Amino acid sequence: MASEDLANPFDDPAADPFEIARIAAEQIAERTGVEHHDIALTLGSGWGKAADLIGETTACVPATDIVGFSRPSVVGHVGTIRSVLLPSGKRALVIGARTHFYEGHGVRRVVHSVRTAAATGAKIMVLTNGAGGLKPEWAPGTPVLISDHINLTASSPLEGATFVDLTDLYARRLRDIARQVDASLDEGVYVQFRGPHYETPAEVGMAGRIGGDIVGMSTALEAIAARHAGMEVLGMSLITNPAAGISPVPLDHAEVLAAGVAAEPVISDLLARIVEKL
Numbered sequence: 001m002a003s004e005d006l007a008n009p010f011d012d013p014a015a016d017p018f019e020i021a022r023i024a025a026e027q028i029a030e031r032t033g034v035e036h037h038d039i040a041l042t043l044g045s046g047w048g049k050a051a052d053l054i055g056e057t058t059a060c061v062p063a064t065d066i067v068g069f070s071r072p073s074v075v076g077h078v079g080t081i082r083s084v085l086l087p088s089g090k091r092a093l094v095i096g097a098r099t100h101f102y103e104g105h106g107v108r109r110v111v112h113s114v115r116t117a118a119a120t121g122a123k124i125m126v127l128t129n130g131a132g133g134l135k136p137e138w139a140p141g142t143p144v145l146i147s148d149h150i151n152l153t154a155s156s157p158l159e160g161a162t163f164v165d166l167t168d169l170y171a172r173r174l175r176d177i178a179r180q181v182d183a184s185l186d187e188g189v190y191v192q193f194r195g196p197h198y199e200t201p202a203e204v205g206m207a208g209r210i211g212g213d214i215v216g217m218s219t220a221l222e223a224i225a226a227r228h229a230g231m232e233v234l235g236m237s238l239i240t241n242p243a244a245g246i247s248p249v250p251l252d253h254a255e256v257l258a259a260g261v262a263a264e265p266v267i268s269d270l271l272a273r274i275v276e277k278l
């Protein structure tokens, strides 16, 4: 076990996750010199280059220097937290370190970055990911807006009698802004599976029949935590592969990563132009 895992405050079940997020936000303010952030972005596979395009990075902190964050387990994910000055003068917090539910550290750690972003003052949470697509017309490399989600993790970031409304969770207002930048952006319902295995073709068939269009292993739990924290959510998936059974060819993680790398400049530029309008 790595030493940062031993030291992780979430290992204490009695710890208050919101207090840990508040301390993390204080550390971010200290390390970046930016007291208040307006927008936060979590950049998933394929979206990393957006960090360089949205504005001027004024500070870059290893995520492991901030309380509660852990080193990302997925190759291709960058473990840094950046403060970026946007052309509008707003400040963006760019989180390049996502903890996935399938890592087994518990849902509190999965949503810690979102709660920390809220504690820095961010009112908009942009959640991006790489995902599988159910619509055959979505070629690998297609970015799509998330219109809603189906949470198949059997978990929630909320504890106790916390009844939070999730209507318009992926704000129509923000999706409309995204389509002002690119009118051709399609949208779909994101289905979060636990992973880390990809779905069977039967599971993808089920996802489609219950109303899903996109399959992935992140985002839904984070979006719930963002709504609970009072943030507006914009969700975008990069379709890196047809979901299992949609194409006759089996999924290969290297191919999935390669599709992300190939699409990265295009979708990162798209995201930067959207962020400019938020």
Ligand code: 8IG
Pocket (backbone or CB within 6 Å): 045, 130, 131, 132, 133, 193, 195, 197, 198, 199, 215, 216, 217, 240, 241, 242, 243, 244, 251, 256
């Ligand atoms: I990239 O096809 C990527 N992430 N669950 N299914 C799930 N997650 C994914 C997929 C996929 N592709």
